[in-house]
Amino acid sequence: MNISENITQLKQKIPSHVTLVAVSKTKPVAELMEAYNAGQRVFGENKIQEMEEKWQEMPKDVQWHMIGHVQRNKVKYMAPFVSLIHAVESERLLKEINKQAKKHERVIDCLLQIKIAEEDTKFGMDTADALALLTSETLKNFTNIRVVGLMGMATFTEDEAQLTREFQQLKSFYDAHKERYGFHTLSMGMSGDYKIAIANGSTMIRVGSAIFGDRIY
Numbered sequence: 001m002n003i004s005e006n007i008t009q010l011k012q013k014i015p016s017h018v019t020l021v022a023v024s025k026t027k028p029v030a031e032l033m034e035a036y037n038a039g040q041r042v043f044g045e046n047k048i049q050e051m052e053e054k055w056q057e058m059p060k061d062v063q064w065h066m067i068g069h070v071q072r073n074k075v076k077y078m079a080p081f082v083s084l085i086h087a088v089e090s091e092r093l094l095k096e097i098n099k100q101a102k103k104h105e106r107v108i109d110c111l112l113q114i115k116i117a118e119e120d121t122k123f124g125m126d127t128a129d130a131l132a133l134l135t136s137e138t139l140k141n142f143t144n145i146r147v148v149g150l151m152g153m154a155t156f157t158e159d160e161a162q163l164t165r166e167f168q169q170l171k172s173f174y175d176a177h178k179e180r181y182g183f184h185t186l187s188m189g190m191s192g193d194y195k196i197a198i199a200n201g202s203t204m205i206r207v208g209s210a211i212f213g214d215r216i217y
């Protein structure tokens, strides 16, 4: 894999209003540094401990995004430095993020993960639950978090019509509530479907294998 060439080519392909998150989970720091040296500053990880270790080793101008499922008891480890948490699914988790952010005198940006895949998945809130959370009185007391948008993961399929349907569904929910809640980020699209996601309104794509190659677990 030519990581720096992949970064350069991707950046040429995507519109300037779309943020590229380089998903570096399982990859060694040396490979992240190749991306860094090609100008990449936003990295996404899905395990808190791995992200924390990389944060300690990498230059301090990297922005770290937590893109995976978050356990409440681990929030404290990323609260000092995480810049965006993509997959928030409950008020209890927001409460913990708020509490830990306060300890570090920070305000942490979060996205609510919405379930859009037609395939069965345990991740993501349905839109009714998301709205209930956004309008809840409790949320107003969480002064150290900001819900700045939404995140979604489409079905793992090559069926473009289905992907379009799923992304459009999230985009229309996003548009309907964007102004009221001050959203500015719609995180959708990965290596296999980012083009369709961008065509359907994504402002942030999370790309791993198309930059770093396949992951070996």
Ligand SMILES: *Cc1c(COP(=O)(O)O)cnc(C)c1O
Pocket: 023, 025, 046, 067, 068, 153, 190, 191, 192, 206, 207, 208, 209, 210
């Ligand atoms: C791993 C991961 C990605 C990146 O997947 P690729 O197909 O390698 O681009 C994006 N989003 C989430 C939530 C992930 O866990």
